[in-house]
Amino acid sequence: MGPLSLFRSIYDLDTLDTRFTSSASVPYQTVIDARSDPATSREPLGKNLPVQTSPPKWRTPEFYFYYIIFVLAVPLMFWIPYKVSGPTDHRYHKYERFLSDGWVPGRKVDVSDSQYHTFRENLPYMAMLLLFHPLLRKAWNTVYPAPGRSNDSGGAARLEQRASFDYVFAILYLFILHGFSAFKVLLILNINYRLATGLPKRYIPLATWAFNIPVLFANELCQGYHYKDIASYLAPPLVEWGAWMDSYGGLMSRWEVLFNLTILRLISFNLDYYWSVDKRNASSLEKKQLDASQLSERDRVTIPADFRDYTFRNYLAYAVYAPLYLTGPIITFNDYICQSKHRAASIERPRTIRYAVRFALVLLSMELILHFNYVGAISKANPVWGEYTASQLSLLSFMNLHIIWLKLLIPWRLFRLWALVDGIDPPENMVRCVSNNYSTQLFWRSWHRSYNRWLIRYIYVPLGGSSFRTWRQAARSILTYLLVFTFVALWHDIQMRLLIWGWLIVLFMAPEWIAASLFPRRKWESRPTEYRMLCCVGAVGNVLMMISANLVGFALGLDGLEVIIKSILQDWSGVIFLITSCACLFVGIQVMFEIREEERRKGVTLKC
Structure with missing residues (x-):
């Protein structure tokens, strides 16, 4: 394999996640078997080819023109933020204190973001833990071998072995991470488990939401329930003991900061248990004539676990599964149990190695950006944004979105890599680069994808999903999206700007839905080029709205966005820059269209 082929394999969708290249309803072992089957070796191993795909456009005059735009525009997008991120800029002294010594000669590194700085400092320790x-x-498996494993077609012995280890390690992990606060986590987990298994079936969903949503808010408002504060209310003489216990908070004393993810797993267990009541896994498998060791990804999620598997040990092992506890990705309880019983066929050593290399390249990209683009430090120094030109302000903000994307992507991929090495295959959280998106709706399917799948299974579908066939259905669907994104915003944090962000997302989806109904593809089948151009114009508007919504929610807030808009529109140079930017976005989106068309030619159809 040559260097180019190796590079392509590293950035192949199949390396990222086999869920992107194979059907969710087909066991992955079938894909593996097809590799050596002469009858199917020439057929796509992934999803079915669409009925019709357009001829490739990569070598057409239109795309040669686009390549020229790329050669000119992309370097300029990096050059402008770079020029205002160095000692030669007259504003450098205002934010220099937020920079640290870097490993790139002659450059400092911007580690002003506390979230990424913490991850960066602890990366060597997390790498050692991964090994x-x-x-x-x-x-553990050597000391406690699985009894009768060779004859265990149901995987009970493997589950016993894995879940026992996960249970013991989870308890140790909690106390190492959170010290005495581990008791608080265990108490919340225990109450949630009792609600699911101790109440009549009809009360489980209501009790689950009525408990977990207030806990989500209480964790934040009470700042993790300090023992000192608890003692001052219940037992004043023990206040000093409470203060002493608070002082031993482990490696991560603020356990409540990342507990939001655990809340999702608690809800997953309760609702999976609720849907399993009065059902038996064996009967479901027998009815569908399925092999328990070769279930498809969809069956692993939807077919309930055996009723005997809903034990507190398995529940705790799942809720505090070490590789996924802090950041995810999120898997359902059913999927965790199924993969604990039978190793997923999609976990193959060559793919895991390529995934690790891809993670290392992403980490390197983030490091280089932080060495040459100081947008975080500039923002931290409370700058006078009016001193920056429209192009500088816009591209600093655009680069800030990429840094936000990378600082989320890197931990997700590290911990997913840990899970893959450990024998569990969770969904990939990021499908595409943040710059490779043109649809608001599809963007949110690919951003934090495991969370999106969780929302669909436990909120969106129970609320009735969406349909835009009639105005009444459309109104109900918009209400559903508002409820979903309100939960998403509050789940992230209790802040008004995040609520505004969530509602803006729904608002910005509406033009896409309206355009799809006014300009259906079937009416443009005889004019594909005109339809592609029309879609691209709408997509440019989508991209601008997505950038605005994410700047409000995760970077600048409404005030910052207002400053950017005023800076762009205050004179003709800003207006010309906006027009030029839209033209560049148009070119980029045409390339995005062709990338997805190329995927369809290979039999891969991603809804993102």
């Missing part, structure tokens, strides 16, 4: 945890599991 130590699977080795410790192997040692």
